[in-house]
Amino acid sequence: MPRWWDTPAGTYSRTWELHDGPGDAEAWMDTAYEDQTVVTQVAGVHADHAEAGTVVKGRPTSSSTLPSLVVQMFRHAEIHDGADVLDVATGSGYSAALLARRLGDGRVTSVDVDPYLVEAAAVRLDAVGLRPKVLAADATGPLPGEYDCIVSMVSVRPVPASWLAALRSGGRLAAVIANTSLIVTAGKCDDGGAEGRVEWDRAMFMPTRSGRDYPPGIRGLFDTVWDAEGEEVTRGRYPVLDVTYNWDLPAMLEVVCPGIEHHYEEGDDGRRTARMVHADGSWARATALSDDPPTVHQGGPRRLWDVLDEVRHHWLQHGELPLRGAHARITPDGTIHLRRGRWTATIG
Incomplete structure (x- = not known):
């Protein structure tokens, strides 16, 4: 590098x-x-x-990726002697290098959607005497083989069906759900799906992409509603906070209401303002001095601040959010069904 x-x-x-x-x-x-x-x-x-x-x-x-996180993901994948491993997202080639040194070149396949990354990684791996199979391929599409372990250094939503098809019976996958810190591990089932859990751990990766860059996001929507009056103006239950400066809150929001973008600012006088927008046209703005109850403006088809307050209320009521440790059932099409106690959610 x-x-x-x-x-x-x-x-x-x-x-x-x-x-x-x-x-x-x-x-x-x-x-x-x-x-x-x-x-x-x-x-x-x-x-x-x-x-x-x-x-x-x-x-x-x-x-x-930071070395400790690479090794952390390998541990979650339970990589073992004699395993054929698919390393998703070649990047610099570092994770493929560790696998090839540990298992041998012939046991390791690494794929990346970017042809240059694959080319550069192969050359640099070869320079240190490592020659795993490194291929340019969209990991969300057909995969070049069958594997005992699939471990991903990019995040996905849902789990690509091609991973389940390429995973051998009894094989194991480890991946992070896109735009969350949730690590899902699961073993291949006889029906072509997989079963496992959300680990008591956390990690974040870039989401998969199909081109050189990600498509334009929805952050431009903030400009259109920056100081809008709102179809509904209420007093919030809980103080304004920076949602993204957290692990569990944004993860839970992404599960129950995927696709929200956040903006937070705090003035020298202690006045806090948090904004939320969604591609469906929903938006929210909450403003308060320090930890006072906020004035909340909302518009669009959904009340995004209400969704956030419901998540925060569950957290206060139960002492935690139900994500980590949840049972995960992945159907052959890649849909993830989560369950912990009475709480359920579907990530499709």
Whole structure:
């Protein structure tokens, strides 16, 4: 990984600066040996192809996952001697390298939707004497073989049906549900589906994509309702919070009402404002000073802040949300059915 992208020091934004390893050997070594995710591609622009001094804006589209998380996912997949493993999302090739060193080249297949990532990873793996099968393929479509374990370094929703078809009887998969921190592990069943659970653990990965970049999102909808009066104006039950600065709340929201985008800001005077938008035209804005009960404006076909308050109420009432540890049943088409106690949900 000779070049990578990073956000400017002290900022949190979608602006990325290019770093060149050979041009700064000390920073290169520090980055290589830190347990962190290192972004290699942003908005379809790979660091290998960028001019010196380039700054780009957009969402990361590939990275080298932090080493501890790679190993964590391998543990969840219960990879064992003699297993044929599919590594989904080649990225820099790091996860394929670990698998090939541990199991042998012939046991490892790694796929990525981006032909350049596959090409670069194969060359660099070969340079260190590792030659797993590395292929350009859309992991949500047909897969090139059958496997005892499938482990994914991208997130999916639902589980691709092709994974279940390619998983051998008794095989095991480990994946994260897109836009959540939920790790689902499951073993192949005789009916072609799989059964397992949501692990008592958490991870986040970029979602799968089909092109060089992700399609435009719905964040532009914030502009159209930024200060709108709202079809309904009420007083909220709970303080305004930054939903995304959390693991379980956004995961639960994505299960019960997928596709919500969030925006949060806090002024110097302590005034907090949280906004929510959805592609169906639903929106919400909650404003309050510090932890006072907020004034909530909502519009569209659904009341998004009410959905959030229902989730928060369940959390307060039961002391936790029911996601982690939930039983997971995956049907052959990839639909995930979750159950914990009386609570059920479907991720299709």
